[in-house]
Amino acid sequence: MAKREPRRDLWLLTPGGLLMTLIIVVPLLLAFYLSLIDLDQYTLRRWLDAPFAGLDNFAEAFGSGLPHAIGISVSFAVLSTVATVPFGIAAALATQNAYRGRGLVRALFLVPYVLPSFVVATVWRTMLQPDGIVNTVLATVNIDGGLWLSGPKSYWTLVLVEIWAAWPFLYLMALAGLQSVDSEVYEASAIDGAGWWPKLTRVVLPYLRGPVLLACLLATLNHINNFTLPYVLFGAPAPDDVNVMPMIVYVTSFQSLRFGLSAAMAIVSLLLIAIPLFVYLRALRLDVHEEGGRR
Amino acid sequence: MSASSEAHRLLPRPLLVAVTVILCAMVLVPTLYILLASFNTDLGVASGEFWPGSFSLDSYGRIWTTAGLATGLLNSMLVCALVAVASALLGTVTAYVLVRHTFTGRLTILRGLVGLQSIPGTLMLLPVFVLFSSAGNYLGVTVVGTRWGLFLAYLTFALPFSTWVMVTYLRGLPRELEEAGRMDGASTPRILARIIMPLSLPAIVVSGIFAFLLGWNDVLFASVLTRPSTRTAAVALSAFGATQEGGAVPVYSQVMAAALVSAAPVVLLYLVFQRYLVGGLTAGGVK
Numbered sequence: 229m230a231k232r233e234p235r236r237d238l239w240l241l242t243p244g245g246l247l248m249t250l251i252i253v254v255p256l257l258l259a260f261y262l263s264l265i266d267l268d269q270y271t272l273r274r275w276l277d278a279p280f281a282g283l284d285n286f287a288e289a290f291g292s293g294l295p296h297a298i299g300i301s302v303s304f305a306v307l308s309t310v311a312t313v314p315f316g317i318a319a320a321l322a323t324q325n326a327y328r329g330r331g332l333v334r335a336l337f338l339v340p341y342v343l344p345s346f347v348v349a350t351v352w353r354t355m356l357q358p359d360g361i362v363n364t365v366l367a368t369v370n371i372d373g374g375l376w377l378s379g380p381k382s383y384w385t386l387v388l389v390e391i392w393a394a395w396p397f398l399y400l401m402a403l404a405g406l407q408s409v410d411s412e413v414y415e416a417s418a419i420d421g422a423g424w425w426p427k428l429t430r431v432v433l434p435y436l437r438g439p440v441l442l443a444c445l446l447a448t449l450n451h452i453n454n455f456t457l458p459y460v461l462f463g464a465p466a467p468d469d470v471n472v473m474p475m476i477v478y479v480t481s482f483q484s485l486r487f488g489l490s491a492a493m494a495i496v497s498l499l500l501i502a503i504p505l506f507v508y509l510r511a512l513r514l515d516v517h518e519e520g521g522r523r
Numbered sequence: 524m525s526a527s528s529e530a531h532r533l534l535p536r537p538l539l540v541a542v543t544v545i546l547c548a549m550v551l552v553p554t555l556y557i558l559l560a561s562f563n564t565d566l567g568v569a570s571g572e573f574w575p576g577s578f579s580l581d582s583y584g585r586i587w588t589t590a591g592l593a594t595g596l597l598n599s600m601l602v603c604a605l606v607a608v609a610s611a612l613l614g615t616v617t618a619y620v621l622v623r624h625t626f627t628g629r630l631t632i633l634r635g636l637v638g639l640q641s642i643p644g645t646l647m648l649l650p651v652f653v654l655f656s657s658a659g660n661y662l663g664v665t666v667v668g669t670r671w672g673l674f675l676a677y678l679t680f681a682l683p684f685s686t687w688v689m690v691t692y693l694r695g696l697p698r699e700l701e702e703a704g705r706m707d708g709a710s711t712p713r714i715l716a717r718i719i720m721p722l723s724l725p726a727i728v729v730s731g732i733f734a735f736l737l738g739w740n741d742v743l744f745a746s747v748l749t750r751p752s753t754r755t756a757a758v759a760l761s762a763f764g765a766t767q768e769g770g771a772v773p774v775y776s777q778v779m780a781a782a783l784v785s786a787a788p789v790v791l792l793y794l795v796f797q798r799y800l801v802g803g804l805t806a807g808g809v810k
Contacts, residue, residue: 497646
């Protein structure tokens with residue numbers, strides 16, 4: 229590759245780089261500083277003069293609701309991811325072979341995915357009201373639905389609505405994985421006379437392991453960071469059982485006005501997602517060779 | 524031919540039918556109810572009807588005054604359309620430099636582009652809010668509560684993904700396409716505008732639409748960075764859904780209508796650009 233390097237116009241990076249530095253990198257560093265000062269509604273206007281608090285905010289965070297929020301967030305994220313995998317794979321397998329009306333089915337599968345989160349949360353919130361349609365339907369089979377949006381059942385409401393909204397992501401990623409199965413592989417297994425189950429588990433599913441694992445990683449990150457769904461479903465402050473990390477960080481900031489404490493909680497949540505994120509970044513091949521490289 | 528398609532069949536027919544029916548029902552039943560409820564009356568929905576006693580567009584007429592949806596939709600449209608255009612253009616320029624040149628720190632930037640997408644919004648919100656209000660307190664420039672403050676925030680958060688989409692696309696464009704322009708001594712901005720951008724229109728569309736969706740779907744930043752006159756459709760709808768409960772007659776039909784109207788632009792975008800979007804989605808792995 230002894231090609232002549234074209235003129236280097238690195239200045240073109242300036243506008244994008246400046247924006248990302250000013251509104252992502254600087255705030256990120258600022259978040260660390262804010263977590264170390266005693267910042268409330270009185271000191272906010274002149275935050276440069278706010279008293280230094282050391283690690284007090286972190287100590288207070290761990291002494292209050294943060295460990296509970298971490299537990300809820302992690303279990304919610306993992307549970308939602310695990311539950312969406314079978315739906316996603318089944319949907320991908322069912323739409324892989326062409327049949328009349330498949331286009332319509334594929335479009336339908338994307339509906340929960342396409343709808344904005346705040347719309348999904350609003351309509352489910354309405355349907356799950358004590359006098360809403362869900363309880364009306366359950367009453368016809370003599371089940372008392374009770375309260376979905378407060379109390380211990382709210383956790384399962386959050387998980388179920390998240391599953392409803394998120395499984396198409398797994399479906400899309402599994403579908404992309406299926407495209408990579410070579411045609412000869414099917415033909416070879418047909419010649420061997422393999423039945424559908426051995427063919428599926430021994431031939432097709434191994435192809436899906438990579439894409440599905442990647443999808444799980446990304447989905448878990450998305451679930452952990454999801455603020456819109458709990459916020460719109462339950463309102464702020466959220467019931468104790470769905471007080472996930474994004475909610476507790478938000479409420480501590482903009483309702484309790486304990487900004488320093490909230491920044492400390494946010495830093496802890498960053499450290500938590502740094503683990504799966506690190507795995508993802510390591511696995512990602514960044515420098516695929518420019519020309520003729522696979523997409 | 525039929526033997527070959529038989530070899531490609533993944534699931535036996537009964538299982539295929541069962542899986543398809545279950546998944547379709549899971550999506551279709553709530554969606555159908557939302558649609559039907561929006562064409563019902565508030566009274567009809569409150570009495571627990573699935574199928575409306577009478578169809579009417581009443582709810583679609585009322586939400587403009589009750590939910591304040593017009594302001595919200597207009598603000599969302601303005602901000603997000605601008606974000607889409609700006610983010611796609613900036614993303615293309617940035618990606619071009621990252622793909623065509625090698626320089627120290629390039630891999631760090633590429634890795635950063637992906638990493639930045641996963642930073643929780645709740646971590647960014649407070650420092651961004653502090654910075655934006657400092658612009659008011661220390662410099663006398665009002666940013667919090669304005670549309671362009673929201674625009675700046677969304678543009679910046681959309682940029683890593685927009686750039687990443689363009690990076691993956693531009694990698695596939697052969698260098699030879701630009702050589703002719705280089706020979707004629709055209710400058711890089713000119714080559715970008717005349718050669719690169721027309722050739723990468725599909726990817727530009729994807730990165731623009733995802734930037735649009737990022738803004739349209741956001742509740743977190745909009746709930747803090749807007750005031751009533753600048754609030755977005757997302758904030759207007761969530762507020763409407765939350766405040767209308769517990770009244771004598773719940774306005775569930777209007778909530779459903781308002782929800783569908785807020786989703787309409789997004790659904791429309793997907794319908795028109797479905798082919799591009801699904802590909803871009805799995806490439807970037809982002810919602």
